[in-house]
Amino acid sequence: MSTPLTPSTPPPNDIEKDSQINTQRHTEVAASLNQNQHTAALEIPPALLQRYVTAIPRYTSYPTAPQFSEQYSPDHYRQQARSSNETLMPRNLSLYVHVPFCHSLCYFCGCNKVITQAENTQKGNHKVNQYVDNLLYEIDLRSTLFDDDRRLSQIHFGGGTPNFLNKTQLAEIVERIASRFHLDLPSRLEIGIEIDPRSIDGNGIVKLADIGFNRFSIGVQDFADNVQRAVNRVQDEGKTLEVIAAASEVSNSVNVDLITGLPLQTSKSFAHTLERVVNAGVSRIAAYNFAYLPERIKAQKLINRKDIPSVEQRMEIVEITRTTLLNAGYLHIGMDHFALPQDSLAQALQNNTLQRNFQGYTTNATTDLVGVGASAISQFKYSFAQNHTQLSNYNSAIAAGQLPIARGVTLDNDDVLRAHIIQEIMCRNSIDLQRNTWDIVEASEKVTLADYFSAELTSLERCIEDGLVEISSNSMKITPLGAYFRRQMASQFDAYLATNTHISPSFRSKHTNPSCQKSENVVKFSQAL
Numbered sequence: 001m002s003t004p005l006t007p008s009t010p011p012p013n014d015i016e017k018d019s020q021i022n023t024q025r026h027t028e029v030a031a032s033l034n035q036n037q038h039t040a041a042l043e044i045p046p047a048l049l050q051r052y053v054t055a056i057p058r059y060t061s062y063p064t065a066p067q068f069s070e071q072y073s074p075d076h077y078r079q080q081a082r083s084s085n086e087t088l089m090p091r092n093l094s095l096y097v098h099v100p101f102c103h104s105l106c107y108f109c110g111c112n113k114v115i116t117q118a119e120n121t122q123k124g125n126h127k128v129n130q131y132v133d134n135l136l137y138e139i140d141l142r143s144t145l146f147d148d149d150r151r152l153s154q155i156h157f158g159g160g161t162p163n164f165l166n167k168t169q170l171a172e173i174v175e176r177i178a179s180r181f182h183l184d185l186p187s188r189l190e191i192g193i194e195i196d197p198r199s200i201d202g203n204g205i206v207k208l209a210d211i212g213f214n215r216f217s218i219g220v221q222d223f224a225d226n227v228q229r230a231v232n233r234v235q236d237e238g239k240t241l242e243v244i245a246a247a248s249e250v251s252n253s254v255n256v257d258l259i260t261g262l263p264l265q266t267s268k269s270f271a272h273t274l275e276r277v278v279n280a281g282v283s284r285i286a287a288y289n290f291a292y293l294p295e296r297i298k299a300q301k302l303i304n305r306k307d308i309p310s311v312e313q314r315m316e317i318v319e320i321t322r323t324t325l326l327n328a329g330y331l332h333i334g335m336d337h338f339a340l341p342q343d344s345l346a347q348a349l350q351n352n353t354l355q356r357n358f359q360g361y362t363t364n365a366t367t368d369l370v371g372v373g374a375s376a377i378s379q380f381k382y383s384f385a386q387n388h389t390q391l392s393n394y395n396s397a398i399a400a401g402q403l404p405i406a407r408g409v410t411l412d413n414d415d416v417l418r419a420h421i422i423q424e425i426m427c428r429n430s431i432d433l434q435r436n437t438w439d440i441v442e443a444s445e446k447v448t449l450a451d452y453f454s455a456e457l458t459s460l461e462r463c464i465e466d467g468l469v470e471i472s473s474n475s476m477k478i479t480p481l482g483a484y485f486r487r488q489m490a491s492q493f494d495a496y497l498a499t500n501t502h503i504s505p506s507f508r509s510k511h512t513n514p515s516c517q518k519s520e521n522v523v524k525f526s527q528a529l
């Protein structure tokens with residue numbers, strides 16, 4: 001039985017459902033969509049990789065998470081929600097639901113998760129039932145903060161393992177969201193879920209579609225047996241492909257997550273994984289690079305250090321990933337994301353509506369993000385807020401009837417302008433520098449972005465020489481080569497990075513926080529290409 005949440009018509013930009021990928025057709029469409037897009041022939045000179053090896057954030061937010069402070073309270077959040085309602089054109093909302101439970105520990109994982117041995121039966125188990133009740137209560141609390149004209153256009157379940165919850169629990173959460181928020185038109189509403197294929201089968205996917213889920217992101221990582229054993233994530237290739245096929249039957253948008261640089265991985269073994277997911281015809285592939293940080297991520301201490309591929313081997317794996325996906329007709333979206341030209345993410349890149357948030361690249365331009373569940377992050381134009389990460393603290397806050405917000409940051413106008421240009425660099429190939437700052441924030445003086453960021457633009461001189469970017473008084477154009485170095489260019493506009501010498505001393509003393517260099521989202525370029 002389909003619920004009213006199931007879209008009545010498929011979104012117009014989605015790919016046609018083919019059981020077999022038509023590589024030739026994808027390649028032709030890719031070429032016609034953007035002559036400047038990256039082709040497999042594009043070579044990245046090793047000298048450039050060496051030059052831009054540096055510790056920088058992934059810019060899923062600006063300011064980045066290390067700037068969040070415990071001074072930020074639920075009252076700050078309520079104030080921001082009120083302000084967001086009062087703007088001339090209030091933004092749509094997107095909702096993120098965090099489900100922290102996992103059946104077992106993957107040794108590479110840096111996510112907020114709770115390994116739970118007790119089975120979550122049809123009736124649930126005590127711990128999980130309590131969490132679901134708390135989520136429902138938090139959804140109630142949050143929904144009261146937004147006016148009726150705020151439409152909810154995207155719901156995303158992430159984790160942890162969202163499909164750790166049983167069908168009844170997931171349906172109850174989706175129904176509660178639908179009853180408390182004002183949903184966008186069914187044809188525009190995206191309801192996505194991250195899937196661990198080890199604990200679901202094709203029938204389970206169909207049941208999720210019945211609840212209303214229409215976007216699936218499936219964790220694959222690597223099909224090689226020895227790699228899977230080395231990271232304690234053994235998943236059968238055939239079963240995983242069955243889950244991908246089932247998702248492709250019920251959805252036009254299926255993403256697969258892969259990880260490059262895992263222990264014992266080789267370019268040859270990873271080529272097999274790439275071939276399988278490409279042949280499965282998934283519309284999006286995210287090939288994250290493994291950042292080995294055992295001093296910060298406890299689970300990684302269980303990985304044998306000598307099994308980690310060398311920098312040269314890792315580069316080879318990244319390169320084979322890039323060329324395989326481009327040759328198969330996928331477009332490079334940015335950083336580690338690839339999508340077929342018909343996918344809405346590729347369309348968003350073409351239409352200049354691509355955005356970047358805590359879930360990576362997204363099609364949802366200008367929404368305010370509401371995060372519920374342990375560790376979930378919420379976002380307004382002028383603030384970020386994060387929930388308690390420890391399950392016990394989260395449960396206690398809800399038991400006390402409070403918004404479970406633990407930390408956050410309020411942005412000033414300078415932050416918003418920097419967030420704007422960093423977002424543009426991460427998501428666009430052409431950036432309008434004649435745009436007035438007044439269009440972005442109600443700044444006290446009207447200047448162009450070219451004038452406001454003249455020092456930062458000058459600091460990109462070396463990037464211009466290296467062919468990564470072309471800058472005129474009107475625009476900043478990221479070249480196909482530069483698209484692989486977006487973070488490096490964006491970091492020149494980051495006022496919190498201690499390494500940015502172009503920022504004026506007075507500004508730096510106000511903003512610089514030395515701890516930002518220790519952030520989990522700051523990784524070596526060689527680890528994160």
Ligand code: SF4
Binds near residue numbers: 101102109160161
């Ligand atoms: S990778 Fe996914 S399934 Fe594995 S421990 Fe992390 S959140 Fe859980």
